[in-house]
Amino acid sequence: MPTGLDQLKHIVVLMMENRSFDHMLGSLKAVDARIDGVSDPLSNPDTTGALIKAQALAEFQGQLNPDPDHHFPAVDIQIFGGDTSPGRVANMQGFVKSYFNQRRDVGHSQKIMYYFKQSDLPVLTKLALEFAVFNRWFASIPGPTICNRAFAHYGTSFGRVDMDPFDVIEPIKSIYTRLIKATPKHTAKIYYYDTASSTMEVVNLLQNQPELFGTYDRFKKDCDKGILPEYSFVEPNYSDHTGDSGEEVANDQHPDHDVLAGEFLIAEVYMHIRRNPKLWPNTALLVVYDEHGGIYDHVPPPACKPDKFHSSEADPGTNQPFKFDRLGVRVPAILISPWIPKNTVVDRVFDHASIPATLAKFFLEDDDPNRSPREINADVFIEPNVAPVDANRNLLSLANMRDDCPTFDV
Amino acid sequence: MEVIHVPRPSKKAMYPDRPANGLLLAQVSHLQHAERRLPLRYRSDIYTHTIRTEGEAANYIREVTEAIHQAHADAAKRRAKPARRRGLEIAAAAERPSRKSSSKRKTKTTKRRKK
Numbered sequence: 001m002p003t004g005l006d007q008l009k010h011i012v013v014l015m016m017e018n019r020s021f022d023h024m025l026g027s028l029k030a031v032d033a034r035i036d037g038v039s040d041p042l043s044n045p046d047t048t049g050a051l052i053k054a055q056a057l058a059e060f061q062g063q064l065n066p067d068p069d070h071h072f073p074a075v076d077i078q079i080f081g082g083d084t085s086p087g088r089v090a091n092m093q094g095f096v097k098s099y100f101n102q103r104r105d106v107g108h109s110q111k112i113m114y115y116f117k118q119s120d121l122p123v124l125t126k127l128a129l130e131f132a133v134f135n136r137w138f139a140s141i142p143g144p145t146i147c148n149r150a151f152a153h154y155g156t157s158f159g160r161v162d163m164d165p166f167d168v169i170e171p172i173k174s175i176y177t178r179l180i181k182a183t184p185k186h187t188a189k190i191y192y193y194d195t196a197s198s199t200m201e202v203v204n205l206l207q208n209q210p211e212l213f214g215t216y217d218r219f220k221k222d223c224d225k226g227i228l229p230e231y232s233f234v235e236p237n238y239s240d241h242t243g244d245s246g247e248e249v250a251n252d253q254h255p256d257h258d259v260l261a262g263e264f265l266i267a268e269v270y271m272h273i274r275r276n277p278k279l280w281p282n283t284a285l286l287v288v289y290d291e292h293g294g295i296y297d298h299v300p301p302p303a304c305k306p307d308k309f310h311s312s313e314a315d316p317g318t319n320q321p322f323k324f325d326r327l328g329v330r331v332p333a334i335l336i337s338p339w340i341p342k343n344t345v346v347d348r349v350f351d352h353a354s355i356p357a358t359l360a361k362f363f364l365e366d367d368d369p370n371r372s373p374r375e376i377n378a379d380v381f382i383e384p385n386v387a388p389v390d391a392n393r394n395l396l397s398l399a400n401m402r403d404d405c406p407t408f409d410v
Numbered sequence: 411m412e413v414i415h416v417p418r419p420s421k422k423a424m425y426p427d428r429p430a431n432g433l434l435l436a437q438v439s440h441l442q443h444a445e446r447r448l449p450l451r452y453r454s455d456i457y458t459h460t461i462r463t464e465g466e467a468a469n470y471i472r473e474v475t476e477a478i479h480q481a482h483a484d485a486a487k488r489r490a491k492p493a494r495r496r497g498l499e500i501a502a503a504a505e506r507p508s509r510k511s512s513s514k515r516k517t518k519t520t521k522r523r524k525k
Contacts, residue, residue: 017433060419061423064437066430067432090522122414122415122416122417123414123416126414144432144433145433145436146436146440163433163436164436164439165439165443194472195471195472195475195476195479196468196469196471196472196475197471197499198437198441198471198472198475199467199475200433200437200440202437202440202441202443202444203440203443203444205449206444206475206478207444207478210479210482211477211482213479216453238433238434238437239426239427239430239434239464239465239467239468239471240423240424240426240428240464240465240468241426241464241468241469242465243428249419249423249424250464254431254433256428257423258419258420260417260418260419260420260423260502261419261423262414263416263417264418264419267416404411406411406412406414407411407412407413407414408413408414408415408416409413409414409415409416410416410457
């Protein structure tokens with residue numbers, strides 16, 4: 001029987017900044033026990049040895065200042081609780097300890113355990129409950145933004161675990177290049193918010209292929225006109241600044257930016273697709289966060305197939321080379337389409353390499369063999385639409401499109 | 411169908427003088443890396459070491475992002491121009507097109523542009 005997968009023509013990815021799964025969606029465990037959020041005994045020791053519970057006390061702004069450390073050495077402490085021994089086990093017990101290192105304030109360090117109430121985040125929690133929420137979507141590496149975002153564009157960070165500029169190592173190409181150079185050609189675009197916010201993919205994509213980029217205003221117009229490319233990657237606004245149309249508040253949700261501004265952005269992206277009756281039936285929207293931003297999550301990241309690129313011994317700052325053989329901390333991820341059954345919970349493991357992996361398998365049946373091992377081994381969140389489609393894995397499985405999907409007042 | 415209300419951020423959320431976070435400063439350094447590869451006439455002249463706030467970072471990010479687009483657009487125009495006859499070429503050689511938008515925007519400081 002034909003399903004929603006047969007209708008799919010456009011995939012949109014909105015990648016937000018620096019919030020963990022438990023922090024944003026942990027409250028949903030109380031609503032649906034299948035969602036692996038926060039339950040009562042979850043805690044971390046502070047530096048006095050007191051156990052600090054995860055509590056629904058998160059605030060939209062002003063609580064996570066300074067920005068919690070999420071560089072490789074700090075994330076190592078967060079995941080392994082400060083244990084550096086060879087046989088160590090990930091226990092997610094070092095978040096408070098790591099945050100204490102920044103301000104040396106015991107009370108303040110405990111705030112890293114706070115999560116949002118469901119009612120605080122009406123957009124993200126509603127979308128999670130209405131469509132498909134991923135229980136096991138992890139950042140690609142236990143480190144910061146730039147290298148994690150690189151996995152969404154290339155399926156690898158080319159051995160980098162830091163924020164410095166990096167060069168693409170041929171023959172690996174970005175998913176955009178692979179799509180637009182394919183035979184037959186496909187269409188792809190990166191929409192940054194505006195030129196004052198720009199992109200986090202400067203050195204390789206913006207510098208060499210600026211024609212790939214458009215603004216968020218253009219994204220909204222393309223939605224309204226029904227001329228969205230087959231693949232769209234949307235970046236939020238990374239700064240408070242004055243733009244051509246006045247004051248622009250950062251909406252990336254990076255601490256200490258206002259979380260409500262990000263809620264508005266997510267609702268707006270969703271509604272621009274939702275409102276166009278020619279776009280809504282054939283578009284899937286993935287809302288995902290690039291990494292956890294140093295904020296508490298309780299699920300230990302799993303091992304994965306190593307990448308072909310390794311970091312040097314010095315780069316991670318832990319005196320150990322990193323083989324990209326385990327994932328970063330868990331992040332919120334939600335797949336949205338009117339063909340997804342309400343209240344779908346997905347337990348399979350994903351990371352940002354799943355984005356190019358999915359696009360390549362869906363749009364490019366005969367894809368470039370020169371992909372990173374991480375991408376080749378990453379699971380896909382949309383099945384390739386070639387028979388036979390595995391019904392157990394196909395998330396766009398409904399035979400009839402839903403007419404009960406939520407609407408937001410944006 | 412129920413329409414779900416989305417709360418708007420408070421007006422106090424806007425704070426361009428907030429110290430730029432590590433991500434923005436990394437973005438600035440990536441753009442600086444890209445700016446060094448641009449022909450001189452497209453460069454911003456902004457001294458990035460003085461960037462401290464989000465507004466200042468955004469100002470630099472806008473300058474260089476627009477310059478990258480402009481440089482590519484100009485290069486594409488040059489590539490697309492049909493070959494001219496020699497006489498015309500000499501007549502046109504005195505004036506070289508400059509980057510209009512960049513010259514307007516050029517600034518020597520990192521001060522946030524006021525509306």
